[in-house]
Amino acid sequence: MDNGKVRVRFAPSPTGLLHVGSARTALCNWLFAQRQGGDFILRIEDTDTERSVPRYEKQLIEDLRWLGLEWDEGPNEPGNRAPGKGEYGPYRQSDRLATYVQYAAKLLQEGKAYRCFCTIEELEAERKALMERHMPQVYSGRCRNLASKVIKRNLGAGLPYSIRLKIGEQPLRFQDMVRGSVEFQADAVSDPILVRSGNDTNPGTPVYNFVVTVDDALMGISHVIRGDDHISNTPKQVAIYEAFGWQVPLFAHLSPLLGADRERLSKRHGATSIATFREMGYLPEALVNYLALLGSNKDGKTEIFTAQELVQQFALERITSSPAVFDFDKLDSLNRHYVKSASPIRLAAMAWEYFGGLLPEKEDASDPVLVWFVHLIGLFVPNVDHLDQLTAKALFVFGFDAEVARGRPENAAVLAVDSARVVLTELADRMRAHSLPVTPEVFKQWVEEIKSATGLDGQELHHPMRIAITGTQTGPELDQLIPVIEQGSALGLGVPSVRQRLERFVGV
RNA sequence: GGCGCUAUCGUCUAGGGGUUAGGACGUGAGAUUCUCAAUCUUAAAACACGGGUUCGAUUCCCGUUAGCGCUACCA
Numbered sequence: 001m002d003n004g005k006v007r008v009r010f011a012p013s014p015t016g017l018l019h020v021g022s023a024r025t026a027l028c029n030w031l032f033a034q035r036q037g038g039d040f041i042l043r044i045e046d047t048d049t050e051r052s053v054p055r056y057e058k059q060l061i062e063d064l065r066w067l068g069l070e071w072d073e074g075p076n077e078p079g080n081r082a083p084g085k086g087e088y089g090p091y092r093q094s095d096r097l098a099t100y101v102q103y104a105a106k107l108l109q110e111g112k113a114y115r116c117f118c119t120i121e122e123l124e125a126e127r128k129a130l131m132e133r134h135m136p137q138v139y140s141g142r143c144r145n146l147a148s149k150v151i152k153r154n155l156g157a158g159l160p161y162s163i164r165l166k167i168g169e170q171p172l173r174f175q176d177m178v179r180g181s182v183e184f185q186a187d188a189v190s191d192p193i194l195v196r197s198g199n200d201t202n203p204g205t206p207v208y209n210f211v212v213t214v215d216d217a218l219m220g221i222s223h224v225i226r227g228d229d230h231i232s233n234t235p236k237q238v239a240i241y242e243a244f245g246w247q248v249p250l251f252a253h254l255s256p257l258l259g260a261d262r263e264r265l266s267k268r269h270g271a272t273s274i275a276t277f278r279e280m281g282y283l284p285e286a287l288v289n290y291l292a293l294l295g296s297n298k299d300g301k302t303e304i305f306t307a308q309e310l311v312q313q314f315a316l317e318r319i320t321s322s323p324a325v326f327d328f329d330k331l332d333s334l335n336r337h338y339v340k341s342a343s344p345i346r347l348a349a350m351a352w353e354y355f356g357g358l359l360p361e362k363e364d365a366s367d368p369v370l371v372w373f374v375h376l377i378g379l380f381v382p383n384v385d386h387l388d389q390l391t392a393k394a395l396f397v398f399g400f401d402a403e404v405a406r407g408r409p410e411n412a413a414v415l416a417v418d419s420a421r422v423v424l425t426e427l428a429d430r431m432r433a434h435s436l437p438v439t440p441e442v443f444k445q446w447v448e449e450i451k452s453a454t455g456l457d458g459q460e461l462h463h464p465m466r467i468a469i470t471g472t473q474t475g476p477e478l479d480q481l482i483p484v485i486e487q488g489s490a491l492g493l494g495v496p497s498v499r500q501r502l503e504r505f506v507g508v
Numbered sequence: 509g510g511c512g513c514u515a516u517c518g519u520c521u522a523g524g525g526g527u528u529a530g531g532a533c534g535u536g537a538g539a540u541u542c543u544c545a546a547u548c549u550u551a552a553a554a555c556a557c558g559g560g561u562u563c564g565a566u567u568c569c570c571g572u573u574a575g576c577g578c579u580a581c582c583a
Contacts, residue, residue, distance in 0.1 A: 228514095383546085457542085
């Protein structure tokens, strides 16, 4: 099983959308595997049948792929119980139940585990008493050395029992690649439950600590990279490895991601699932870059990395052991960087869905519409943090209501000034004298003429005109916007031409 | 209560027994542009606290405090 090859795994529970924190764990595993030339394994931990939902498993797989974290071994699509890709399957824990039962029975036979007949009520009372006396809450081990007569009688009476592992006297140690050597005193660790209560007619189910350990060992996992909320589970798992005589892997416990209030990052802090970031129009490479940056750093200066560079410089030892606050602004700045260098065609393809109702279905769109949309998006892309903001920015292209534009308080203030009236009058005069479409050249000429006729320039000259065409005071440069509006108006998308806009606004 | 983890600008971090404690995001100011964005320049901004060790500690050690995790027959 151990041939020295690096094998790591990402083992999510399909109980919800993939969280950025989990995604970071997955990324660390993936980067480590890439860096070491090892295997990256996806294992689905769905032993909690109450909370596991196949839909989430499917989503999880999509999200990982979207991030570019492809695995070497893993399950088939949900519902397909065939072994999956790899030689260590099945990779879904619900398909491995028989294995766990078999391994638990083995420990029981060897006397390394025992039947515990304590009820949950008894255990709770025990814990409570311990707590009141300020003692560590460790199971007393009451059932550890039950006489075989007693066991037989209990069994005969059909009493339910759980299976617990006997923890030895020796301290439980493990090597943690981000924290160094970690040690727990044996008397601070309860005999871990391996299999939940049950009896012969109603067998118990194995618990998490047991199944992960069995799976990690059987799958030849060499490095367990996971969240630090597992750190106090680790001594119990170490004890299980030792009971079987299996080699204990190396661990790396990653500190959690926090919200701005230093609480664990959760939904109330805003977007936290990978699916949501994707829907908002973040680029996967931005997210990957940011997640890799959090809690680790190459030299304190470089911050932009391709996936390849990330792999090259990845070192578990360089990951900070302190928790990190997730900074949405920083993610945005990284995303802006990647958006700027992304191909316009790719961005337009991503952005299409945000313009539902304004554009035809993508499959039905003609080539000119496609090309036009790429140009349009190109104008607005430098102005957004993520692509779903495009809609609001570019909405005015698709529709123009002169009255609404006039009515906006900030516009009204601009238009109320004398110079603005002069500019608009000049513009209206030229519109009346001109019966052809308003091309960029024509518009440019008008600007020059009005400039010399009125002596106005800069904001005083341009702002009223911008409002008359776009209805807002912000946006891409008019020189570039006008041709795109003109092209758009010829495509039958309902985009008003510059002429139509001016007619409505200055009332020709 | 017990056990464990953590502690450098607001945030992510670099650094390390003597440094002007560096970078990035964000923030302020300025330049440029018709506006916004972008870009460029620039400014403010940090070694949690208390004891040691030392000629010297932000750095090493010990405590304190604070935060977080675990303390389940959840994962």
